[in-house]
Amino acid sequence: MNTDHRKPLPGTHLDYFDARSAVEAIAPGAWAGLPYTSRVLAENLTRRCEPEHLDASLSQLIERKRDLDFPWYPARVVCHDILGQTALVDLAGLRDAIAERGGDPTKVNPVVPVQLIVDHSLAVECGGYDPDAFAKNRAIEDRRNEDRFHFIDWTKLAFENVEVIPPGNGIMHQINLEKMSPVVQVQQGVAFPDTLVGTDSHTPHVDALGVIAIGVGGLEAENVMLGRASWMRLPDIVGVALSGRRQPGITATDIVLALTEFLRQQKVVGAYLEFYGEGARSLTLGDRATISNMAPEYGATAAMFAIDEQTLAYLRLTGREEQQVQLVETYARQAGLWADGLAQVQYERVLAFDLSSVERNMAGPSNPHARLATRELAARGIAAPWEQVPGQLPDGAVIIAAITSCTNTSNPRNVIAAGLLARNANRLGLARKPWVKSSLAPGSKTVALYLDEAGLTAELEQLGFGVVAFACTTCNGMSGALEPAIEREIIERDLYATAVLSGNRNFDGRIHPYARQAFLASPPLVVAYAIAGTIRFDIENDVLGVVDGREIRLRDLWPSDEEIDAVVQAAVRPNSFGRSTFRCSRWTSTAAQRWRPCTNGARRAPTSAARPIGKGRWPASAH
Secondary structure: OOOOOEEEOOOOOOEEEOHHHHHHHHOOOOHHHOOHHHHHHHHHHHHHOOHHHHHHHHHHHHOOOOOOOEEEOOOEEEEEHHHHHHHHHHHHHHHHHHHHOOOOHHHOOOOOOEEEEOOOOOOOOOOOOOOOHHHHHHHHHHHHOHHHHHHHHHHHHHOOOEEEEOOOOEOHHHHHHHHHOOOEEEEOOEEEEOEEEEOOOOHHHHHHHOOEEEEOOHHHHHHHHOOOOEEEOOOOEEEEEEEOOOOOOOOHHHHHHHHHHHHHHOOOOOOEEEEEOHHHHHOOHHHHHHHHHOHHHHOOOEEEEOEOHHHHHHHHHOOOOHHHHHHHHHHHHHHOOEHHHHOOOOOOEEEEEEHHHOOOEEEOOOOOOOEEEHHHOOOOOOOOOOOOOOOOOOOOEEEEEEEOHHHHOOOHHHHHHHHHHHHHHHHOOOOOOOOOEEEEOOOEHHHHHHHHHOOOHHHHHHOOOOEOOOOOOHHHOOOOOOOHHHHHHHHHHOOOEEEEEOOOOOOOOOOOOOOOEEEEOOHHHHHHHHHHOEOOOOOOOOOOEEEOOEEEOHHHHOOOHHHHHHHHHHHOOHHHHHHOOOOOEEEOOOOOOOEEEOOOOOOOOOOOOOOOOOOOOOOHHHO
8 A cells, every 4th residue: 555645534534545636746637537437546546556657557547548557456356156166266276285385374365355155056946936946946056066065165264354155145246236345445544445356247236336346257356366456458438428217117127228239339348337417316226236237238347327325325225334324425525436526527438328218128039238129029020929729838938937136136126016016917816827937036135025025025926936046047047947848848849938037148048948039128027928928928018818807918017106116115124134134054964965054144163073174275085
């Protein structure tokens, strides 16, 4: 950590690094025109860059040059269990090598804090219509991953600077957003912006908080773990001016699918996007997170929103300490990261998008940027006449309908809308088609808590959308097996079967081998398609059922914005997030080979005498 430009942070007992003064010393007046991303990078350089290289590195930001690499030191690393485990295996191997040469293996630890969330190993073998789906899927996950989970359990005891969130708690992106990111970090009496790399392409989810977070490969994450700089050149920083407001009946999913199409057309691959304007200010943090999450789908490296009142409201909603919320505001205003202080930013390229132009959308088949307006399904050849033969699957059968975690379940409004549509369908006696494997896999336990609070859990369960996991599921191809009779019929009839999911990936063959194509849709639309049962159904116009002689269409089920907002206001409260605590697991050597839960996130020693876990090297017997 450097000493120049270190100053007291007004109103606190902390210091901060005044990147503005460092920039202005080189080019007076330049700070006002710097984008948000450049300001965060400038602070990182001012605090960490070697003094002899500081001016040259800052000049890259000031002059918008790209002829020199400069160092970036992320504050932490967030991993899912696949690539995160690989990185920790490498460190365990390094411990072995040091121990063999007579050294102290316990000296090998990540330098930068590492948070590993076990979220990529569960398959939805049991659908949401099974009341025991969650327990059954977890038991299968544990059985299939016995050795992996044992190693991960060892790492949380053996390594310093490693926090492990065990399976069954949620996905890395939503936990990062709800719990892990302080937005402003404090170390050694210095406040500075939270930044991170993550071993998943959707790490930019937390960019919605104003936190630079990008997805990297395992080797680069390892490099950062060891305290080394991530060298970079000034990225292409593109301003996206959002105007207008969401129209009635439009979800954040509709917005992000429209944006994904638009931004793909504008060729933003590899860019850092900064969303701003009155439209951006009108979006809740959940809406922003939905947009930031899909950065890989529109090709961007990052999708930033500046810190403002919505950020603070979300921090309070999710139960952050008031002292931390106040620090975020104080620091952001003083350091030039508050939205109001970015009015004079000059971008090399600006794109304009009107939120009021967005209509109800889907995406597909095959690509997340292939937007489909639901009013055009028939004209586009997706919806078409089909014949329902009793005892047979229809053409275009929806064999999977999944409200999956990554993009949408961090947005309470989307999930509540799905629950209300399910309630309305239940009241009219509508039901899920029996061939549809339906599921709800929230990104954190908070979702289940506020659905309970709103009285909507049972409504979703009645339509087959019980909670099957708190994990990454359908988007990453972990849809699990279908009923054998359904698989057999698809094969024998060479049937065109599909999936509808509220996620972000729908490439051919990714969701399930028997789902030839897949469509992305909002959570309430996923529920509607489970009732319809086929992608040939014209979701806006066709009849979902007849009740007392009355034809029921989607518009008869869709909840009003006012009702959605009222339920969100009543059910989604700080105590929901506060009660959603992580459950620690420890390995047992019983025949069942299950993880036993303990009452909180405290680290517990494993009970297996046969495979002891210590603070040193990874036991040789486990290799």
